[in-house]
Amino acid sequence: MSYLTIKDLTVRLKNGVPLLRKVSLEVKSGEVRALVGESGAGKSMIGKAVLGILPRAAKLTGGEILLDGEDLLTLPPKARRAKIGAKVALIPQDPLTALNPSRRVGPQITDRLVDILGWKRKQAEDRAAELLDEVHIQSPERVMRSYPHELSGGMRQRILIASAFAAEPKLIIADEPTTALDVTVQKQILKLIREMQERHDTALLFVTHDLGVVSKISQSLTVLYAGMVIEETDVRTFFAEPGHAYSRALLAATPKYTDPDGSLMPVPDSIISQVEQQVAAFDAQLKR
Amino acid sequence: MHDARGQIRRLPGLRLWLSGGWLLLLVLAAVFAPMISPHDPLEQDLFAARLPPFWQQGADPAYLLGTDSLGRDLLSRMLYGARLALTVALVAGTLTCLVGATLGLIAGYFRGWADLVISRLVDIWMAFPPVLFAILLIAVLGTGLTSIIVAIVVIDWTRFSRVVRAEAMSQGAMDYVASAQVAGRSRLGIALAEILPNVLPTIVALLTLEMGIAVIVEAILSFVNLSISTDQPTWGGMIAEGRTSIYQAWWVLVFPLVALFLTVLSFSQLGEGLKDYFDPVLR
Numbered sequence A: 001m002s003y004l005t006i007k008d009l010t011v012r013l014k015n016g017v018p019l020l021r022k023v024s025l026e027v028k029s030g031e032v033r034a035l036v037g038e039s040g041a042g043k044s045m046i047g048k049a050v051l052g053i054l055p056r057a058a059k060l061t062g063g064e065i066l067l068d069g070e071d072l073l074t075l076p077p078k079a080r081r082a083k084i085g086a087k088v089a090l091i092p093q094d095p096l097t098a099l100n101p102s103r104r105v106g107p108q109i110t111d112r113l114v115d116i117l118g119w120k121r122k123q124a125e126d127r128a129a130e131l132l133d134e135v136h137i138q139s140p141e142r143v144m145r146s147y148p149h150e151l152s153g154g155m156r157q158r159i160l161i162a163s164a165f166a167a168e169p170k171l172i173i174a175d176e177p178t179t180a181l182d183v184t185v186q187k188q189i190l191k192l193i194r195e196m197q198e199r200h201d202t203a204l205l206f207v208t209h210d211l212g213v214v215s216k217i218s219q220s221l222t223v224l225y226a227g228m229v230i231e232e233t234d235v236r237t238f239f240a241e242p243g244h245a246y247s248r249a250l251l252a253a254t255p256k257y258t259d260p261d262g263s264l265m266p267v268p269d270s271i272i273s274q275v276e277q278q279v280a281a282f283d284a285q286l287k288r
Numbered sequence B: 001m002h003d004a005r006g007q008i009r010r011l012p013g014l015r016l017w018l019s020g021g022w023l024l025l026l027v028l029a030a031v032f033a034p035m036i037s038p039h040d041p042l043e044q045d046l047f048a049a050r051l052p053p054f055w056q057q058g059a060d061p062a063y064l065l066g067t068d069s070l071g072r073d074l075l076s077r078m079l080y081g082a083r084l085a086l087t088v089a090l091v092a093g094t095l096t097c098l099v100g101a102t103l104g105l106i107a108g109y110f111r112g113w114a115d116l117v118i119s120r121l122v123d124i125w126m127a128f129p130p131v132l133f134a135i136l137l138i139a140v141l142g143t144g145l146t147s148i149i150v151a152i153v154v155i156d157w158t159r160f161s162r163v164v165r166a167e168a169m170s171q172g173a174m175d176y177v178a179s180a181q182v183a184g185r186s187r188l189g190i191a192l193a194e195i196l197p198n199v200l201p202t203i204v205a206l207l208t209l210e211m212g213i214a215v216i217v218e219a220i221l222s223f224v225n226l227s228i229s230t231d232q233p234t235w236g237g238m239i240a241e242g243r244t245s246i247y248q249a250w251w252v253l254v255f256p257l258v259a260l261f262l263t264v265l266s267f268s269q270l271g272e273g274l275k276d277y278f279d280p281v282l283r
Ligand SMILES: Nc1ncnc2c1ncn2[C@@H]1O[C@H](COP(=O)(O)OP(=O)(O)OP(=O)(O)O)[C@@H](O)[C@H]1O
Pocket: A013, A019, A037, A038, A039, A040, A041, A042, A043, A044, A045, A046, A055, A056, A057, A058, A209
């Protein structure tokens, strides 16, 4: 069963420049889908569109976003907010700015449970402690009383993961959750996200520009270029026989864990111009 | 290493104590002025004109800091002057802060047309030279305590709104705001519960700075005789009077000037110290 279905999603800047070009994408219940693409491809924009937090400069001009079969875009704003708040959570990219520096950690986790889901504060605090324990944080009570700056980057990312899972959402959008961390911590966090996702049976849209982590965490993936879906397939097929020339080039440009010193090929210009042509053709078609 | 670090740490504390101490003294002086003043600040005694402060030859111990050219007791006038200075500092400073910070927060976080209007307004405001603006306003509003306070608020709110707007804007772009939005918090809720606490240290620093500025503005207006009624002692008025007799009686000019200087300095130092105190990262 598909939990999140995006159909022909188009997002433009106010001046009409398209950022997302009829993007379609699906995340099944309990599935992990990776969303890959180079910087500026529009990966975060998709996440923001689903979460209803598009930047002011961008506008959603077409398409559907179905959550559990219900089109979010036709819901009245209040009902949409409530539904997203209850069913979807975000693991942001930068643990440094994802926690409010002037507030203690505990309330930042429990706020959501108390304000949105109407839990009792004590109950929410117990739940937060339980989750911090689940993400392998020692002495959760002490951590909850800390300010973010008193904690390491990896610790903060663990807290953000705990916080995302706290209200048992059905879908989590993780926007490059390991990019800001150093390599050893990256691996632990990745493992932790995977572990939590399996235990809670949550659908996960995992945004990354690192093909290396894709096979580790996800079952399926969508490749994005310039706001356009280039390829969408399951992970095994993708690594065995990528369907699109751009995907092949992307794979050749990614270091392999089995052969970290193997030679790397930057994506050749010929392939870039090929996809650019595809994008231009698409835009011409859109205009008509 | 150890010494240097120790010193750097101790310095802000000392600064806070010294400036806080002077301001506390001032508050006490202002509150208890009628009780502790040795003389009536308005009482003239031409036979006791231009008496020097106590440590100089020819001083009269009844007039600790000496007298001015009309024979009025300087100490008593300074104490009463502190009343006015502090009232203006607290009331005008706080009101300016409220108006400016609120507009800055609205512009910086809610953006849109509100930001457009507020930012244009700030630009226009900045084009006026402040002192001239103040004198013009007083000319329109008439002299008096309320007019001074209104003038300060009207002139200086931009100081807050500019800084608060910029900070609210950069805070608004942080991921924690996105998370709060996803969780379903209202925009007003986010502005007050998430953004404001992060801008607060800056607001506090600006507030104390503004109090110092309010004291200066009041002194300048008194100096050009545009403050409140001329028979009420003010530091600015005393400086203006002292200026005419600087060679015969320097103390008439110097004491209020030093008080003014220390007060303004203390306000700004207090602000710096409090800023660190309010900032969880530096605390
Ligand atoms: N606030 C904004 N105003 C205008 N354009 C924006 C804004 N945010 C993003 N964009 C543009 O939208 C496009 C997609 O941005 P997005 O952040 O989704 O990229 P991304 O794939 O997440 O890249 P990265 O890997 O760097 O995070 C980019 O071309 C970017 O310049």
